Amino acid sequence: MSTAPPSHPEAIDPYALDRDGLAAVLAELGAPAYRARQVHAWLVRGVDDPEAMTDLPRDLRDQLGERFAPARPELVAHTVADDGHTHKLLLRYPDGEAIETVLMLYPGRATVCISTQAGCAMGCPFCATGQLGFRRQLTAGEVVRQVVVCDAALRSGTIDADSLPEDAPDHVTNVVFMGMGEPLANLPATLATVGWLHDPEGFRLSARGITVSTVGLVPGIDKLADVGLPVTLAVSLHAATDELRDELVPVNRSHPLAELEDAVRRYRDRTNRRVTIEWCLIGDVNDDAHQADRLAVIARRLRAHVNVIPMNPTPGVRWKEPSKRATHAFVARVRDRGANITLRDTRGRDADAACGQLLASYDLGSGSRLPAAVGAAERVDQLLPLRQGPAS
Ligand code: SF4
Structure with missing residues (x-):
């Protein structure tokens, strides 16, 4: 260097x-x-x-x-879970802000979950990142670099081979904008990153291999549609009535469900791409029959696919995970009412892999924006010399 x-x-x-x-x-x-x-x-x-x-x-x-003034992130922590299938990285940029990136490995597929903001201003009360508050936007370079770090690590074998499953691809195949922050509240960086990922001389990801999630920023959904790529739009719904959604997803007060549904319909019609609805299932909050029935109606109307993710318990957050019984009853009820629904696994539960959890689990210290170095080494399973370098 x-x-x-x-x-x-x-x-x-x-x-x-x-x-x-x-x-x-x-x-x-x-x-x-x-x-x-x-x-x-x-x-x-x-x-x-x-x-x-x-x-x-x-x-x-x-x-x-x-x-060139390379803004290389430093790897502060690396936790491994799910028998080497989930790698959670805590990256710190030169100004000290830290964010999380998660690499998830499946047979023949390597998905990176990237962050677009340090912290988040959306204030969803059940979310670890929401509790951190908003710190700053990430630049396009800082967002792209999260993919670069994972891709280079896979290509060069910098991730310890012992922690990699045998069927792991040697490059990134999918990217989901589901890490820290609201991607549509940082549109310039999000769109620039989509450009890098989709570029046939860049990462060469198909638009279908890219998923942008949103809590429902309607103007951003329309602007994403303007790009004209069939990128998958994932709407974090979490509640199917305005009353509950106002509480769980405060942006609903500005863009209520009817307005959000209209925007999703426009996105679907313009991109010809099926939209997904994300539903973080929270015990005794949004796992009841009424919410299931309302969700089924919305999903059918939008011809959307619903992904249910049982909540990860988060330190300092009062919301709890649903019981297995309630989870299965909820999924069955939505399905019985004619909606497409899948119960997803909670990847990386043992690696603090819900967005914001790894960072939240560090002692930030009074006035410090940084995860404490002391304690980090005790917590992580592995600290590897993951770095950006020539890929083979
Ligand atoms: S759920 Fe998403 S939008 Fe809401 S606070 Fe967390 S990171 Fe922000």
Whole structure:
């Protein structure tokens, strides 16, 4: 890695640039167009240090060393759960803000759950991230880097092979915007990241392999539809009456259910893509027959698929997980009323894998925005030298 600090006044994290932006920087430096493609290819492979871009001429590497200001996250903690199938990363950016990224491995599929904000302003009372409050938006580069870190780790084998299942793919195949923060409240970074992921010379993910979740920011749903890609939209509904939703998802007071339903219908019609409804099932709160009946009506009207995720118990949050009996009764009732519904597993329960839980489980210390380093090492199962580096 180069050590000299960038000296250019417009130095920028290269992952904050899209391909056109990268081309513009290279053109400014007098480099031919194909050089931008070379640099882009290195970035996709997780290499952001011009020194390591060995197919570039010496003087161009020096110039890029001045123009690039890589905002590399530091891996603060890495917890492993589900027999190596779930890897939860706590990443800290250079200004000290920390966020979570989760890598979930399935046979032939590697899904990264990424964060778009440090904290969240939506204030859902049952959510660990909501309890942290809003700290700041992540830049496009900071969001993209979460995928880069996981992709490079899979490609280069930097994740300890002992903790990887045998059937793990060697690259990221799916990305879900379901980590910390509300993606549609940070549209510029979300849309730029979708661009990186879908780019045929980038991560080459199909639009269907990308899922953007929202608690129901109606203007953002319409803007996502404007992009014209059949990205999967996942609406975190959690309540099927305005009365309960006003409490569980406060943004409902601004965009009530009827307005949200209209937006989802518009999204579905414009993208021709089935929308999913996420339902965090909370014991004695939204697991009753009335909510099940209302949910079935909404899901049928929207021709949406419902994913039910039993709540993970979270330290400091008064809401509790539903009983197994209530969970199965709820799912059966919705299904019996003609809606498509799946009961999802609670991936990473033993790795604090609900969004915000790993960070929430750290002692932030008075006035500190950082997870305490002491205690972290005691809590994590493994701390690995996961880093961005040349992928093989
Ligand atoms: S559930 Fe999502 S939108 Fe609500 S506070 Fe948590 S991270 Fe924010």
